[in-house]
Amino acid sequence: MDYVLPLTExxxxxxxxPGIGAKSAQRLAxxxxxxxxxxxxxxxxxxxxxxxxxxxxxxxxxxxTGGGVxxxxxxxxxxxxxxxxxxxxxxLATIERTHEFKGLYHVLHGLISPMDGIGPDNLKIxxxxxxxxxxxxxxxxxxxxxxxxxxxxxxxxxxxxxxPLIKKITRLSFGLSVGSDIxxxxxxxxxxxxxxxxxxx
Amino acid sequence: xxxxxxxxxxxxxxxxxxxxxSFNFHKKFVFIIGPNAIGKTNLLEAIQYISFGGEGxxxxxxxxxxxxxxxFFSIEANYELExxxxxxxxxxxxTKKNIKLNGVxxxxxxxxxxxxxxxxxxxxxxxxxxxxxxxxxxxxxVDTTLTVLDLKYANALKRYNKALEQRxxxxxxxxxxxxxxxxxxxxxxxxxxxxSKYGVxxxxxxxxxxxxxxxxxxxxxxxxxxDSEDKPSMNYQPSFYGCSDEMGLLRQFQEGHHIDLIRxxxxxxxxxxxxxxxxxxxxxRHFASQGQQRTSSLALKMLQLQLWQExxxxxxxxxxxxxxxxxxxxxxxxxxxxxxxxxxxFITTTHLVNLxxxxxxxxxxINLNKM
Numbered sequence: 186m187d188y189v190l191p192l193t194e195x196x197x198x199x200x201x202x203p204g205i206g207a208k209s210a211q212r213l214a215x216x217x218x219x220x221x222x223x224x225x226x227x228x229x230x231x232x233x234x235x236x237x238x239x240x241x242x243x244x245x246x247x248x249x250t251g252g253g254v255x256x257x258x259x260x261x262x263x264x265x266x267x268x269x270x271x272x273x274x275x276x277l278a279t280i281e282r283t284h285e286f287k288g289l290y291h292v293l294h295g296l297i298s299p300m301d302g303i304g305p306d307n308l309k310i311x312x313x314x315x316x317x318x319x320x321x322x323x324x325x326x327x328x329x330x331x332x333x334x335x336x337x338x339x340x341x342x343x344x345x346x347x348x349p350l351i352k353k354i355t356r357l358s359f360g361l362s363v364g365s366d367i368x369x370x371x372x373x374x375x376x377x378x379x380x381x382x383x384x385x386x
Numbered sequence: 387x388x389x390x391x392x393x394x395x396x397x398x399x400x401x402x403x404x405x406x407x408s409f410n411f412h413k414k415f416v417f418i419i420g421p422n423a424i425g426k427t428n429l430l431e432a433i434q435y436i437s438f439g440g441e442g443x444x445x446x447x448x449x450x451x452x453x454x455x456x457x458f459f460s461i462e463a464n465y466e467l468e469x470x471x472x473x474x475x476x477x478x479x480x481t482k483k484n485i486k487l488n489g490v491x492x493x494x495x496x497x498x499x500x501x502x503x504x505x506x507x508x509x510x511x512x513x514x515x516x517x518x519x520x521x522x523x524x525x526x527x528v529d530t531t532l533t534v535l536d537l538k539y540a541n542a543l544k545r546y547n548k549a550l551e552q553r554x555x556x557x558x559x560x561x562x563x564x565x566x567x568x569x570x571x572x573x574x575x576x577x578x579x580x581x582s583k584y585g586v587x588x589x590x591x592x593x594x595x596x597x598x599x600x601x602x603x604x605x606x607x608x609x610x611x612x613d614s615e616d617k618p619s620m621n622y623q624p625s626f627y628g629c630s631d632e633m634g635l636l637r638q639f640q641e642g643h644h645i646d647l648i649r650x651x652x653x654x655x656x657x658x659x660x661x662x663x664x665x666x667x668x669x670x671r672h673f674a675s676q677g678q679q680r681t682s683s684l685a686l687k688m689l690q691l692q693l694w695q696e697x698x699x700x701x702x703x704x705x706x707x708x709x710x711x712x713x714x715x716x717x718x719x720x721x722x723x724x725x726x727x728x729x730x731x732f733i734t735t736t737h738l739v740n741l742x743x744x745x746x747x748x749x750x751x752i753n754l755n756k757m
Contacts, residue, residue, distance in 0.1 A: 297576070299555035304565070304573055334548040334580065341576035372537050 192218070244316060246292040246309045248274055257289060264288045265320070269327040270313070270343065272296050272336070280329065288327075291316065296335040297342060305342060317350055325353040332359060387699035389503055390466045390730050391433060397477075398459040399435075400428035411730070412750035418734045420754035426734035429754075430507070430705045433732065436463050436474055436495070437505035437703065439530055439694075441512055458482075465503050468700070472501060504534060504694060504702035508687050510680065510712030517670050517683045521660035528661060531690045532591060535697050539591050546584040546656065553577035554651050561650035571643060582635035585656045589624055589635070592659060596622040599689060606685035606692075610720040616665045616678060618685070625658035680712060688724045701729025710735045 188196070192214060199210035217225065239248050242255035245268075249255035257263060267288030271277055277290050293308045317323055326347055330336040340356060347354055360378035361370055370378075393410045396402040402425060409429070418426045434440030460477035475486040476495065485492040492498045507513070516527045533540040556574060559565040565573075600620040607618045626638045635655075642654050663670045663682055670682050694702050704725065710718060725731055738751065 297573075299552050299559065299573075304556075304559075304569075334545055334552065338549070338552065338576035338580055341579050342573070345575060373541055376538065 245290045246294060246312065247277055247290055262287070266322050267325045267327065268316075268323050269329050271329050272331065272339075276329070286327075288325075293330075293339070296330065296333075297339045298335045308339075310343070310346070314346070314350070317347075324351065325355065326351050328354065328356040330356075387468050388466060388728070389468070389698075389700050389703060391503060391703055392464045392466060394429075394432060394436075394464075395462040396429075396432055396459070397461075399432050399461055400459075401425045402428065402432075409752060411732075412748075413730055415744055415749035416730070416732045417738060417749060417751045418732065418754065419736070419738055419751060421736060424754045426754060427509075427707055429752075430707055430732060430734060432461050433463075433503075433703065433705060434505055434507060436461055436476060437503040438499050439505045439507075439534070439702065440705070441507050441509065463503075467501065467503065474502070504698065505705060506687060506691050506694070506702050507705040507707065508684065508709060509705075509707040510709050513683045513687060514676070514679050515683075516686055517663055517674075517679045521658070524661040524663075525657075525659055527686060527690070528592060528595060531693060532595060534694050536591060538587065542584040542587040542591075546581060546588060549577050549580040549584065550652055550655070550657055553581065557646055557650045557652065560647055567647060570647065574643065578636055578639040581639055581652075581655060582632045585626075585635050586630070586632045588656045589626070589659070590630060592656075592661075593622050593624070593630075596620055596661065599693065602692065603685055603689045606688045606724070607681060609723065610684055610688075610717055611678070611681045612716060612720060614678075616681075617667075618670075618682065619664050619667075621662040621664070623660040623662050625654045625656060625660075677714075681717065684713075684717070684721065688721075691724065691726070695726065695729075701726035704729060704731040706731065706733045708734055708736070 187193075195214045195217070196207075196210045199205055199213045200207065205213070217228075220228075238250045240250070240252070241247070242249040242258055244254050244258045247255040247257060253259065264287045267286075268291050269280065269286055269288055270291045270293060271280070272293050272295060274292055277292060280286055280290075291309065291313050293310065293313075295303050295308050297303060297305060297308070317326075326343075328340045328343060330340050344354055358381050359374070360381055361367070361374065367375065390413050391411055393408060395405075395409075396407040397405050399407075418429055420426055458477060458479035460475070462476075463472075463474045465472050465474070473486075473488055475484070477484045483494060485495055485498070487498045487501055495502065515523050517524075529539075529543055533543070553574065556565075556570060556577065560567060560570045603620050604618050607616065626635060629635055629638060639652075639655065642652070645653050665674050665678060665682075668674070670679055674682070691702065691704065706721075709721065713721065
């Protein structure tokens with residue numbers, strides 16, 4: 186169907202987003218057209234502001250604003266001797282919500298995947314090595330990458346690379362999710378949980 | 387425990403154009419009869435499409451979309467799986483797939499594979515390829531069979547194949563001169579480890595599989611070829627010799643680096659395994675007659691049936707395509723002796739000859755000619 190040109194263009198813009206098909210894009214565009222001018226301005230400004238102000242933290246490659254390091258790297262409450270390596274900023278937010286981890290992060294921005302043309306050089310690995318050499322206080326690295334094929338390969342690659350540099354390298358354990366039922370757990374997870382069982386104390 | 391396909395409705399599937407192609411099925415024997423090119427095999431293909439374990443499933447989407455005059459088809463099936471009624475609706479278009487099982491949407495059939503009917507097909511023309519064809523055909527048969535028997539095997543296979551694809555992509559960057567040899571050798575390490583970790587499981591499972599079950603294959607063969615003196619055997623031929631642990635596999639992957647780099651592909655490993663089938667110490671693939679090859683492939687399929695039955699506690703659906711045309715009477719009789727007494731069997735044939743010892747209430751005849 187033919188709409189007026191600005192609307193067609195708006196729909197096209199929405200379609201660029203992941204998970205948005207033709208129908209959803211159309212719905213979003215129509216929805217926004219019904220908004221107040223003020224609301225629209227606020228929306229557009231947020232978008233511009235986010236794009237202008239946000240940059241990567243030069244230490245950990247988390248999002249940061251104001252030109253300097255991010256609020257985690259600059260916090261005095263964080264344990265500067267432990268670095269948790271993650272694939273994306275989204276995972277950082279998830280881990281932060283647990284309040285379990287008090288150290289610093291390092292965001293790789295992806296996982297090794299030759300099929301997609303992503304090698305170690307395309308990730309923030311050189312930057313990690315550089316960071317480790319500058320901060321001798323770092324004595325533990327936690328590899329918190331997902332147990333997919335690419336996550337495993339990246340974990341293996343980093344383990345080999347970091348072994349000579351860092352005393353303690355750990356990775357997250359596999360197993361039962363909290364609040365789950367053993368009966369409802371899939372067999373593979375359960376098998377992994379058995380492999381990783383530990384002694385009661 | 388049981389599995390029964392109660393009904394299936396086809397829309398635009400192969401030659402079943404338009405709506406109104408619905409079939410209800412008997413719980414024991416379903417004979418599908420009619421002249422050539424009326425759609426007997428297509429009906430079996432439809433059953434195969436919504437099931438796990440059928441032959442040629444990998445290529446099926448391609449073939450289907452090429453043949454379909456409309457740009458989409460749909461299949462709706464009602465079946466009883468482990469005393470649960472299931473409704474599977476799947477409509478497949480060129481760009482869009484809609485899969486719904488018991489009202490829940492899935493992205494693909496492989497996502498709900500645990501709840502699909504298990505099926506074993508014997509097509510006399512294609513099934514013989516397990517015996518006669520490339521090693522890949524035999525690996526596929528073993529992989530399919532083991533996937534149902536061992537969940538860890540299914541997972542290891544998936545992970546192995548993914549890592550293999552990644553490793554090959556990495557090797558290709560050298561051929562395309564995007565990366566230096568040194569870089570590749572540095573970056574290939576994690577893939578070697580990943581392949582060894584899952585490859586060792588595949589290798590050991592395949593070895594055990596042959597050790598444990600080759601006797602039953604031999605006995606099946608001798609039942610089917612009751613009048614012959616053939617001495618069949620089955621042996622595992624791993625691509626990597628003399629290693630049975632992760633470190634051993636890793637070493638062999640590493641030893642392959644040189645040649646892998648030249649060819650831009652992983653030359654050796656469990657993805658190149660073979661299963662050697664012989665008769666009187668001669669390879670069936672090269673030296674046996676067509677009748678012997680057919681007997682061997684049937685014996686393998688019957689082994690799969692026996693193992694799945696034991697594992698699942700019920701019989702998978704059995705699809706026999708045009709077997710009467712290719713098997714002689716004594717072999718047909720032997721085949722019937724293997725058929726499950728409590729399972730469902732679909733048989734296509736051009737003309738119904740004497741039904742071997744099946745009582746009237748145990749079968750149904752679908753005559754496609756009269757539809």
